[in-house]
Amino acid sequence: MRVKAHPFTSQWAVRPLDLLDRRWLSLLARKLRGAPLRIRLWNGASVATSEGPPVATVIVHDRTTLVRLLTNTALAFGEAYMSGRLTVQGDLVRMIEGVNRALPPNPATRRRAATPATARRNAHVHYDLGNDFYRLWLDDAMVYTCAYFDRPDASLEDAQRAKLEYVCRKLRLRPGERVIEAGCGWGALALHMAREYGVSVRAYNVSAAQLQYARERAAREGLADRVTFFDQDYRSIDGRCDAFVSIGMLEHVGPAQYDALGSVIDRVLDRTNGRGLLHFIGKNVPMPFNPWVTKYIFPGAYAPALGEMLEDVLQPHTFSVLDVENLRLHYARTLALWLERFEDQAETIARMFDPVFVRMWRLYLASAQAGFLSGDLQLFQVTFARAADNTSPWTRDSLYAHQSDGSL
Amino acid sequence: MRVKAHPFTSQWAVRPLDLLDRRWLSLLARKLRGAPLRIRLWNGASVATSEGPPVATVIVHDRTTLVRLLTNTALAFGEAYMSGRLTVQGDLVRMIEGVNRALPPNPATRRRAATPATARRNAHVHYDLGNDFYRLWLDDAMVYTCAYFDRPDASLEDAQRAKLEYVCRKLRLRPGERVIEAGCGWGALALHMAREYGVSVRAYNVSAAQLQYARERAAREGLADRVTFFDQDYRSIDGRCDAFVSIGMLEHVGPAQYDALGSVIDRVLDRTNGRGLLHFIGKNVPMPFNPWVTKYIFPGAYAPALGEMLEDVLQPHTFSVLDVENLRLHYARTLALWLERFEDQAETIARMFDPVFVRMWRLYLASAQAGFLSGDLQLFQVTFARAADNTSPWTRDSLYAHQSDGSL
Numbered sequence: 001m002r003v004k005a006h007p008f009t010s011q012w013a014v015r016p017l018d019l020l021d022r023r024w025l026s027l028l029a030r031k032l033r034g035a036p037l038r039i040r041l042w043n044g045a046s047v048a049t050s051e052g053p054p055v056a057t058v059i060v061h062d063r064t065t066l067v068r069l070l071t072n073t074a075l076a077f078g079e080a081y082m083s084g085r086l087t088v089q090g091d092l093v094r095m096i097e098g099v100n101r102a103l104p105p106n107p108a109t110r111r112r113a114a115t116p117a118t119a120r121r122n123a124h125v126h127y128d129l130g131n132d133f134y135r136l137w138l139d140d141a142m143v144y145t146c147a148y149f150d151r152p153d154a155s156l157e158d159a160q161r162a163k164l165e166y167v168c169r170k171l172r173l174r175p176g177e178r179v180i181e182a183g184c185g186w187g188a189l190a191l192h193m194a195r196e197y198g199v200s201v202r203a204y205n206v207s208a209a210q211l212q213y214a215r216e217r218a219a220r221e222g223l224a225d226r227v228t229f230f231d232q233d234y235r236s237i238d239g240r241c242d243a244f245v246s247i248g249m250l251e252h253v254g255p256a257q258y259d260a261l262g263s264v265i266d267r268v269l270d271r272t273n274g275r276g277l278l279h280f281i282g283k284n285v286p287m288p289f290n291p292w293v294t295k296y297i298f299p300g301a302y303a304p305a306l307g308e309m310l311e312d313v314l315q316p317h318t319f320s321v322l323d324v325e326n327l328r329l330h331y332a333r334t335l336a337l338w339l340e341r342f343e344d345q346a347e348t349i350a351r352m353f354d355p356v357f358v359r360m361w362r363l364y365l366a367s368a369q370a371g372f373l374s375g376d377l378q379l380f381q382v383t384f385a386r387a388a389d390n391t392s393p394w395t396r397d398s399l400y401a402h403q404s405d406g407s408l
Numbered sequence: 409m410r411v412k413a414h415p416f417t418s419q420w421a422v423r424p425l426d427l428l429d430r431r432w433l434s435l436l437a438r439k440l441r442g443a444p445l446r447i448r449l450w451n452g453a454s455v456a457t458s459e460g461p462p463v464a465t466v467i468v469h470d471r472t473t474l475v476r477l478l479t480n481t482a483l484a485f486g487e488a489y490m491s492g493r494l495t496v497q498g499d500l501v502r503m504i505e506g507v508n509r510a511l512p513p514n515p516a517t518r519r520r521a522a523t524p525a526t527a528r529r530n531a532h533v534h535y536d537l538g539n540d541f542y543r544l545w546l547d548d549a550m551v552y553t554c555a556y557f558d559r560p561d562a563s564l565e566d567a568q569r570a571k572l573e574y575v576c577r578k579l580r581l582r583p584g585e586r587v588i589e590a591g592c593g594w595g596a597l598a599l600h601m602a603r604e605y606g607v608s609v610r611a612y613n614v615s616a617a618q619l620q621y622a623r624e625r626a627a628r629e630g631l632a633d634r635v636t637f638f639d640q641d642y643r644s645i646d647g648r649c650d651a652f653v654s655i656g657m658l659e660h661v662g663p664a665q666y667d668a669l670g671s672v673i674d675r676v677l678d679r680t681n682g683r684g685l686l687h688f689i690g691k692n693v694p695m696p697f698n699p700w701v702t703k704y705i706f707p708g709a710y711a712p713a714l715g716e717m718l719e720d721v722l723q724p725h726t727f728s729v730l731d732v733e734n735l736r737l738h739y740a741r742t743l744a745l746w747l748e749r750f751e752d753q754a755e756t757i758a759r760m761f762d763p764v765f766v767r768m769w770r771l772y773l774a775s776a777q778a779g780f781l782s783g784d785l786q787l788f789q790v791t792f793a794r795a796a797d798n799t800s801p802w803t804r805d806s807l808y809a810h811q812s813d814g815s816l
Contacts, residue, residue, distance in 0.1 A: 101796055149802060149803075150803060150805075152802070284723065284726045284727065284728050284729075284795050285723050285724070285726055286723075305718070305719075305723055306715075306718055306723075306729050307714075307715045307716075307717075307718030307719035307722075307723050308715075308719070309715075310713070310714055310715030310718065311713075311715035311716070311719065314715075315692065315693050315694075315713055315714075315715050316693070318692045318693050319692065320692050320734065320736075320783055320786060321692075321714050321732060321734060321786075321788075322733075322734045323732065323733060323734065324729060324731065324732035325730075325731060325804070326728065326729060326730045326731065328728075329798060329800075329802055330802065373798065374796060375728055375794075375795040375796040375797070375798075376795075378728060378729075380729075386783075387692050387783040387784075388509055388782060388783040389783070390737060390781065390783075392737075394557060394560070394737055394738065395557075395558060395808075396733070396804065396807075396808065397558075397808050399804075400803075400804065400805050400808045
C-alpha cells in the first residue's frame with residue numbers, strides 16, 4: 001500500500017521526526033549550555049540553555065538549519081542569520097557575548113599566509129565596498145579601527161581623534177621625521193601625523209577605493225607633498241623611516257608572513273633611534289578566527305596571541321618591546337557606536353546592497369562587539385624600539401599629561 | 409746541550425712566544441671589535457678595539473688569562489677580574505656597556521629547570537649571604553629589585569617606595585582582598601600591601617635569612633596577622649587570592665618550569681576577577697644568561713624573552729595580558745645607586761668576606777648596570793587578568809594621577 005504524501009509528512013512518520021527534532025534541539029542546547037538564551041524551533045518546541053533569564057531567543061525556522069547548527073555552529077549560525085532561516089529576538093550582542101563566555105575556546109590551528117595577490121583580493125572584498133557605504137556609519141575622519149575613549153562620554157569623532165593622538169604620542173613623533181605606515185585605510189592617521197606633527201609619511205595600502213579617497217583628501221588639505229600614498233603590499237615597502245606604524249593590518253597578514261613583516265620593519269627602520277607601533281586584534285591563545293567571519297567578512301583574517309606576534313614579528317629582529325596596552329573594551333565601545341549608526345542607516349544600506357548584506361554586517365559588527373566584551377578578542381597596541389636606544393622616556397607620564405583638559 | 413731555564417723563558421724561545429702573544433692579543437681585539445677599550449698585556453703590548461677614545465683599559469696580567477679570554481670571553485673575564493689576573497682602569501660600567509653594544513647576541517639555548525631542592529640551594533647561595541651585608545647598600549626597606557624613578561632626582565629610598573606603590577596600583581588592590589606573593593625577598597612589598605592597602609598576604613620564599621628578617625619585621629609592625637610568610641617553593645603555593653604578584657622571581661624559575669608556574673597562578677587566582685603582575689628581568693630574544701653570572705652570582709638564572717614568557721606561563725591558561733612596561737633604564741639607575749653605596753662600603757665588605765668577593769660583586773653590579781644600559785637586559789612588568797573580566801580600568805590615567813604632587 002502506498003501513501004499519497006511524502007513519508008516524512010505522513011501520519012506515521014511525524015512522531016519519530018518530531019522526536020528527532022527534540023533530540024537535536026536538546027543536543028544543541030547542551031552544546032550551548034550556560035549561554036543566556038532560549039532556542040525555539042519552527043514547530044514551537046523550545047528550550048533554555050541556562051538557568052538564568054535569557055537575553056535573547058534564537059528562532060530556528062527549519063530542520064536543515066537545526067542540523068547544521070549542531071556540527072559547525074559559528075558558521076551555520078552566521079549563514080542562517082544572513083539568509084533569514086534563523087532570527088534572533090532580543091539583544092544580539094549580549095546573546096553572542098553570553099555564548100562566547102559559555103563555550104570553551106577552540107583549539108589552535110594556524111592559517112595559511114596570503115600571497116600579495118590574495119592579500120589584494122582579500123582587501124578588495126572588504127575595503128572596496130564603497131567609500132559611500134563606510135561614510136554612512138564611520139566617524140567624519142573615516143577611521144575604521146579601535147578608537148580610544150579617554151573620557152567615558154567621548155563621541156566617536158572625539159575618540160577616533162584621541163586614538164590618532166595617542167598613537168602619535170606613543171611614537172614620539174618630532175617635526176621633520178620620516179614615518180612609514182603599513183595599511184593606511186582612508187589615510188586619517190597619515191594625514192594627522194603630517195598635519196599635527198610635521199612629519200613626512202609614506203603610507204601603503206592595497207585597497208583602491210581607500211587610496212583614491214586618501215589621495216584626494218591629501219590634495220584638498222594641501223598635504224600631498226608630505227604624505228605619499230602607495231598602492232603596494234607591505235612586502236614591497238621601501239625607503240627609510242624614524243617611525244613605523246601599522247594600525248589594524250596585522251590581522252590580514254597571516255602568521256606565515258610574520259617574519260616577512262618583521263624583516264620589512266627591520267629593513268626600513270632607522271638603526272639608531274627607530275621605533276614603531278603595531279595595533280592589532282589579538283587573542284589570549286593562538287586559535288583560528290571565527291569561520292563565518294573569515295568566509296564572509298575578512299577572508300584570510302587571523303588574530304594572533306601576543307606571544308605569537310612577538311616571537312614571529314619582533315623577536316627575530318631583536319626589537320625591544322617598550323609598552324603593550326590592551327584596549328579591548330575600547331573596541332567594544334567603538335563597535336557599539338558603529339552598530340548604532342549602522343542601524344540608523346539600515347534602510348539606506350539595504351537599498352545600496354540588499355537585506356542579506358544588512359543582516360550579514362549587523363551580525364559582523366555585533367559579534368565583534370560581543371567578542372571584545374566576552375574577552376575572546378583583544379586589541380593590543382605594542383610599542384617597540386631598537387634594542388640599544390636609550391632615548392625613550394623613563395615613564396609614561398607624558399602620554400597622560402594632556403588628558404585632563406581634554407585638549408588634543 | 410741543555411739550557412738552564414725553562415725553554416719558554418730561554419733566549420731563543422722568547423721571540424716566537426712574543427709573536428704568539430701579539431697574535432692572541434690581536435685575535436682578542438678582533439673579537440671585541442667596536443668596543444671602546446684598550447687591551448694591554450703584562451709585557452706592555454697593547455691594542456685599541458675601536459677608533460674612538462677608549463672608556464677603559466683592560467690589563468691582562470698573564471698568558472693563561474689571555475688565552476682563556478679568547479675562548480670563553482664572558483666567563484674568563486669575570487674569573488680573571490675576581491682573581492685579580494686582569495684589572496680595569498677606567499669606567500667599568502661603560503666598558504661593559506660598550507662591549508655589549510659591539511658584540512652580536514649569543515644564540516639561544518634553553519637551560520634546565522631547577523628542582524625544588526636546587527631552587528632552595530640556588531637561593532641560599534645568593535640571598536643567604538647575610539642580611540647585614542645587604543643592609544649595607546640596599547635601601548632602608550631592603551628592596552632588592554628594580555626601583556621606579558617617577559622623578560629623575562628620586563633617591564633610592566623614594567624610588568623603591570614608588571615601585572611598591574606602582575605595583576599596588578597596577579594590581580588595583582582593595583581593602584580586604586587576598587594577595588599571594590611568590591618570591592617575597594625581605595618582605596617589603598608584602599608588608600607595604602598589608603599596611604597601605606589593607607589586604608591580607610601569603611608570601612612565599614626559600615631563603616631562610618630573608619624569611620627570618622621578614623617575619624621579625626611583620627611582628628614589629630603589628631602586621632603578623634595579615635601577612636604570613638611561608639618557607640616554601642612557588643610550586644607548593646596554595647590558598648586562593650584576588651591578586652598574584654611576583655617581583656624578581658621568574659629569573660630563578662627556569663623555562664622548563666614556566667608551565668608549572670602558570671598552573672600555580674591559574675590554580676590559586678580567583679576565577680572571576682583575579683589579576684596578577686609579573687616583574688622580571690628579560691631579554692629581547694631567547695638566549696642564555698651570562699655564564700659568569702650563572703656560575704658565581706645566580707646559579708640557575710635565566711631571563712626569558714617576553715614572547716617566551718607569555719607563551720609558556722600565561723597563554724596556556726588563557727590569561728589576558730592588560731599591560732606590559734619595560735623599565736630597563738630604571739634598573740640601570742637602581743644598579744648605579746647600589747654600586748655607589750657598595751663602593752662606599754667596600755672596605756667593610758672586604759672585611760666581612762674578602763677582596764675577591766668585593767671584586768666579584770663589583771663586577772656583577774657593574775655588568776648588570778651595563779646590560780640594562782646597552783639594551784641586552786630588559787625589565788618587564790606584565791599585568792594580566794582573567795580573560796572574561798571587564799572590571800579593569802579603561803585607561804591608565806589612574807596610574808599616573810598621583811604623581812604630580814609626589815605623594816605616595
